[in-house]
Amino acid sequence: MREIIALSLALAFVCLLSAFSLSFVYQHSKPLIERNREGELREAVEKVLPGAKVEYAPLTSGRVFEALNSSSNLIALYKGEKDGREVYAALISVKGYQGAIRMLIGFDPGASEILGVEILEHAETPGLGSRIEGESFLSQFKGKLKPKYDTITGATISSSAVIRGFVNAMRAVMGGER
Amino acid sequence: MKYMFSVFFVAAVLNNFVLTNFLGICPFLGVSRRKGPALAMSGAVLFVMVIASIFTWLIYHYLLQKYDLEFLMIPSFILVIGSLVQLIEIFMRRFAPRMYDVFGIYLPLITTNCAILGVTLININRAFNFHTALVYSLGAGAGFGLAMIIMAGIREHLEYVDLPRPLQDIPIALLVAGLLSMAFQGFAGTVALLK
Amino acid sequence: MRLQNFTKGLWTELPVLRVLLGFCPTLAVTNRAENGLVMGLATTFVLFFSCTLISIFKKLIPHRIRIPIFIVVIASFVTIVDYLLAAYYWEMHKVLGIYIPLIVVNCLILGRVEAFASKNPVGDSMLDALGMGVGFTLVLVVLGSIRELFGFGTIFSHQVIGKPYEPMVLMIIPPGALLSLGLLLGLMNLIRDRMEGRR
Numbered sequence: 001m002r003e004i005i006a007l008s009l010a011l012a013f014v015c016l017l018s019a020f021s022l023s024f025v026y027q028h029s030k031p032l033i034e035r036n037r038e039g040e041l042r043e044a045v046e047k048v049l050p051g052a053k054v055e056y057a058p059l060t061s062g063r064v065f066e067a068l069n070s071s072s073n074l075i076a077l078y079k080g081e082k083d084g085r086e087v088y089a090a091l092i093s094v095k096g097y098q099g100a101i102r103m104l105i106g107f108d109p110g111a112s113e114i115l116g117v118e119i120l121e122h123a124e125t126p127g128l129g130s131r132i133e134g135e136s137f138l139s140q141f142k143g144k145l146k147p148k149y150d151t152i153t154g155a156t157i158s159s160s161a162v163i164r165g166f167v168n169a170m171r172a173v174m175g176g177e178r
Numbered sequence: 179m180k181y182m183f184s185v186f187f188v189a190a191v192l193n194n195f196v197l198t199n200f201l202g203i204c205p206f207l208g209v210s211r212r213k214g215p216a217l218a219m220s221g222a223v224l225f226v227m228v229i230a231s232i233f234t235w236l237i238y239h240y241l242l243q244k245y246d247l248e249f250l251m252i253p254s255f256i257l258v259i260g261s262l263v264q265l266i267e268i269f270m271r272r273f274a275p276r277m278y279d280v281f282g283i284y285l286p287l288i289t290t291n292c293a294i295l296g297v298t299l300i301n302i303n304r305a306f307n308f309h310t311a312l313v314y315s316l317g318a319g320a321g322f323g324l325a326m327i328i329m330a331g332i333r334e335h336l337e338y339v340d341l342p343r344p345l346q347d348i349p350i351a352l353l354v355a356g357l358l359s360m361a362f363q364g365f366a367g368t369v370a371l372l373k
Numbered sequence: 374m375r376l377q378n379f380t381k382g383l384w385t386e387l388p389v390l391r392v393l394l395g396f397c398p399t400l401a402v403t404n405r406a407e408n409g410l411v412m413g414l415a416t417t418f419v420l421f422f423s424c425t426l427i428s429i430f431k432k433l434i435p436h437r438i439r440i441p442i443f444i445v446v447i448a449s450f451v452t453i454v455d456y457l458l459a460a461y462y463w464e465m466h467k468v469l470g471i472y473i474p475l476i477v478v479n480c481l482i483l484g485r486v487e488a489f490a491s492k493n494p495v496g497d498s499m500l501d502a503l504g505m506g507v508g509f510t511l512v513l514v515v516l517g518s519i520r521e522l523f524g525f526g527t528i529f530s531h532q533v534i535g536k537p538y539e540p541m542v543l544m545i546i547p548p549g550a551l552l553s554l555g556l557l558l559g560l561m562n563l564i565r566d567r568m569e570g571r572r
Binding site for chain 3: 251257292295300353
């Protein structure tokens with residue numbers, strides 16, 4: 001019996017030491033990690049809303065929010081201001097070929113204009129489906145809403161998923177255009 | 179309900195733990211030489227996976243997260259898994275001796291099975307709720323078993339093939355696993371179609 | 374402190390290709406040479422510090438609970454590596470994902486600690502750990518380079534094969550990993566057989 005207690009104490013001691021040192025490392029690295037995570041999002045938002053001043057507190061109400069929330073899998077919506085106009089960046093999730101695709105759409109609802117689209121996260125096939133990240137595919141979304149968008153040969157499902165998500169979201173906010 | 183089915187399917191087939199995520203590849207290569215042990219190991223793995231998922235999920239959500247102790251996740255999970263395996267072994271020996279005769283020796287090996295730790299970590303990383311985590315671990319275990327059994331069937335036949343010495347045993351097993359993995363890639367996209 | 378403790382990890386007892394352990398991370402992160410390098414270094418970090426610490430305190434660790442204690446030590450260093458990567462090398466942390474925590478169950482580390490560090494002097498244990506770690510990293514980099522070369526046409530993100538080359542996507546998805554490792558292992562066996570045959 002005595003042996004078991006002694007052994008348990010020894011193990012507990014080691015665990016305590018471990019917990020102590022880990023908590024130290026955690027405290028130190030936590031702010032850096034938060035900053036990295038946020039930095040990623042900010043970089044993408046800056047790409048889709050170039051030159052805009054953005055508030056990074058996600059919106060939870062308003063016309064734009066309602067429209068997006070009901071039509072798409074909305075993760076977050078950010079409001080910004082560019083050249084005196086109200087602009088938004090919407091982070092939505094769509095179902096791709098291999099998993100969820102996270103895309104960020106920068107748009108100006110007042111002028112019915114798309115300012116940029118970025119793919120943040122995906123699990124699509126490297127070399128094929130991953131081409132949805134490319135400028136040549138994403139640049140077609142800029143400007144006014146078009147009736148038709150081009151898919152990528154060899155990555156039909158991945159690219160149509162992106163297109164579908166994009167069109168659903170933007171039609172809901174800006175109204176259909178044919 | 180449909181969602182649960184697709185979660186199970188993804189874990190078992192689409193993102194098969196062994197053939198796509200390479201979790202559990204060590205026991206996979208080590209125990210898949212014969213169908214009998216393969217089946218037994220798979221059973222043990224499935225059993226431990228589900229129970230470990232339950233316990234680690236509860237510990238994370240009601241203990242670690244609550245008291246801001248997320249950084250203790252890795253050590254606590256692995257300790258939980260290790261102790262669970264010990265407990266299961268003791269339990270089995272006492273109350274299900276026949277089961278122990280079949281699964282018994284594989285249990286200690288399971289502690290270092292990356293698949294077990296992998297499932298528990300994924301349950302947390304992907305923020306699954308309790309039911310989803312449960313179904314996911316079931317699927318993962320089933321997938322592991324599926325891969326094991328197919329592999330064992332093939333390797334039993336490989337015994338009769340005249341292979342060059344350098345390729346015997348593990349290298350050829352890896353090559354076969356590669357082909358299996360390729361076959362499983364064919365399932366990609368089916369879940370998207372399920373919706 | 375015999376240098377042999379270090380060098381054996383580089384050839385005779387080369388992890389993955391000779392000592393058949395540590396396949397899981399090897400297959401998972403070697404689709405790019407850089408990923409393999411970072412994973413190898415992270416594993417070496419954990420291996421080195423765990424072995425050193427345990428070797429220093431080997432006389433104080435009660436034999437009956439040595440495995441749980443080893444595991445707690447290893448798990449702690451893995452957590453440290455995980456957080457350091459997340460703080461200072463975010464991109465890589467995202468890429469390596471859950472495979473960093475899985476270093477804990479890399480049989481290589483527990484194996485070395487149990488078989489060597491817990492029974493040998495500190496200096497030898499440090500060399501042993503370093504040798505194994507460097508060997509492991511080498512294997513990961515070689516495999517990663519091969520897969521990246523055929524799968525992307527690049528090595529360490531430097532374009533090696535030119536434009537007309539249509540990348541072999543197979544190499545960077547799971548089946549490619551298994552096939553590459555199988556062939557590499559077969560090659561290793563062939564080399565070893567030839568060397569032993571000549572002796």
